Amino acid sequence: MANILDGKKIAAEVREEVKREVEELKARGITPGLAVILVGDDPASQVYVRNKHRACEEVGIYSEVHRLAASTTQEEVLQLIDQLNHDPRIHGILVQLPLPDHIDEKKVIDSIALDKDVDGFSPSNVGNLVIGDKCFYPCTPHGCMVLLERAGIDPKGKKAVVVGRSNIVGKPMAMMLLARHATVTICHSRTADLAAECRQADILVAAVGKPELITGDMVKEGAVVIDVGINRLPDGRLVGDVHFESVSSKASWITPVPGGVGPMTIAMLLKNTVEAARRAC
Numbered sequence: 092m093a094n095i096l097d098g099k100k101i102a103a104e105v106r107e108e109v110k111r112e113v114e115e116l117k118a119r120g121i122t123p124g125l126a127v128i129l130v131g132d133d134p135a136s137q138v139y140v141r142n143k144h145r146a147c148e149e150v151g152i153y154s155e156v157h158r159l160a161a162s163t164t165q166e167e168v169l170q171l172i173d174q175l176n177h178d179p180r181i182h183g184i185l186v187q188l189p190l191p192d193h194i195d196e197k198k199v200i201d202s203i204a205l206d207k208d209v210d211g212f213s214p215s216n217v218g219n220l221v222i223g224d225k226c227f228y229p230c231t232p233h234g235c236m237v238l239l240e241r242a243g244i245d246p247k248g249k250k251a252v253v254v255g256r257s258n259i260v261g262k263p264m265a266m267m268l269l270a271r272h273a274t275v276t277i278c279h280s281r282t283a284d285l286a287a288e289c290r291q292a293d294i295l296v297a298a299v300g301k302p303e304l305i306t307g308d309m310v311k312e313g314a315v316v317i318d319v320g321i322n323r324l325p326d327g328r329l330v331g332d333v334h335f336e337s338v339s340s341k342a343s344w345i346t347p348v349p350g351g352v353g354p355m356t357i358a359m360l361l362k363n364t365v366e367a368a369r370r371a372c
């Protein structure tokens with residue numbers, strides 16, 4: 092039976108550390124500030140944004156949420172970002188994704204000042220990540236790396252397989268594992284034999300958004316399995332991209348859903364915001 096890589100518990104530890112760092116910054120007269128922009132009324136996004144705001148308050152980060160109507164124009168969003176780029180109280184800016192169809196996501200993300208891009212989604216930040224220069228680590232893959240670290244798992248020399256090639260998880264995840272000297276394979280919907288690739292993995296990261304895609308027969312005995320997926324089934328159940336029951340009998344470590352990568356994502360956002368504030372002074 093696998094050990095549970097408890098994201099909820101580790102995220103709480105990270106939040107405690109962040110809280111102390113915020114206190115130190117406040118003693119020097121700096122209050123870290125985060126602005127979150129939410130366009131439209133997607134119910135899931137509403138919940139996420141509320142959770143982020145609450146997490147900020149809990150650790151003493153100043154947070155403001157800009158809730159904009161679904162009909163807001165791209166120009167209005169860009170104007171707000173420009174204003175926040177110049178606001179000295181704001182060290183981090185996050186635009187909740189997805190945006191409504193009439194708004195160009197690329198244009199919006201690219202307009203965020205590089206030193207306030209706490210999501211780490213802007214092209215320049217991603218470029219710096221690939222090169223290995225100073226950057227913000229995107230929150231979800233960063234959270235996965237911290238989970239590995241806290242479980243005492245060093246990626247060096249290991250075979251890591253990342254399933255999924257999204258810009259916000261799969262690609263940066265692969266780069267971060269590579270930076271830690273793993274041998275990395277990225278799999279996706281056109282991969283010829285997904286199961287065979289997955290069976291090679293010492294570290295397997297599932298980030299495709301397909302409920303319970305990864306089953307026990309696809310996992311090597313003793314592998315470390317990180318499940319980034321959060322899928323709501325028609326019956327209301329929340330499951331990951333990993334079939335927990337069958338995989339947990341093979342893996343040495345496994346993250347649960349919920350309570351795995353999700354809470355880490357928010358904790359890393361707080362960490363990046365504090366880092367942005369520290370760099371600003």
Ligand SMILES: Nc1nc(=O)c2c([nH]1)NC[C@@H]1CN(c3ccc(C(=O)N[C@@H](CCC(=O)O)C(=O)O)cc3)C=[N+]21
Binds near residue numbers: 231329351354
């Ligand atoms: N600009 C931007 N940055 C993001 O980081 C971003 C985004 N847009 N859009 C949406 C996704 C999704 N996301 C999650 C964060 C926390 C949990 C989380 O804490 N989940 C809990 C509860 C899950 C539940 O009950 O729904 C858990 O897994 O235990 C989930 C998902 C951040 N995202």
